[in-house]
Amino acid sequence: MTTSPTGDGGIDPAVREELDRLRNSIDNIDAAVVHMLAERFKATQQVGHLKAAHQLPPADPDREARQIARLRTLAENAKLDPAFAEKFLNFIVAEVIRHHERIADATANGTTTNTTVTTAD
């Protein structure tokens, strides 16, 4: 497979076609990831409200340890780097815990929380 060094304009049409095909697939996968994350955050928001209503702590390290062990095994079986899978889960869980802390504060203060679940900070 050869490509022009001049950038996308000079690309071989067959290469262009293959690149477009692969990128379409990537776009579909990215859309699925966004939708799955949105569903996951909907569920974790509900967990956050349940915990706040019953004075349970925002984080559950034992549960997280079980999830990490499970995800690492799933990653290995799927030929995905288990260290990456663990890092990715930790990134999401940290955000969830932040939401749970916010929900707990709002519940304790009798205020409401924003329904936009994630920020990029």
Ligand SMILES: C=C(O[C@@H]1C=C(C(=O)O)C=C[C@H]1O)C(=O)O
């Ligand atoms: C969602 C929960 O709260 C936190 C977030 C978790 C997650 O995002 O999977 C897991 C454990 C908790 O630290 C939970 O306790 O189930």
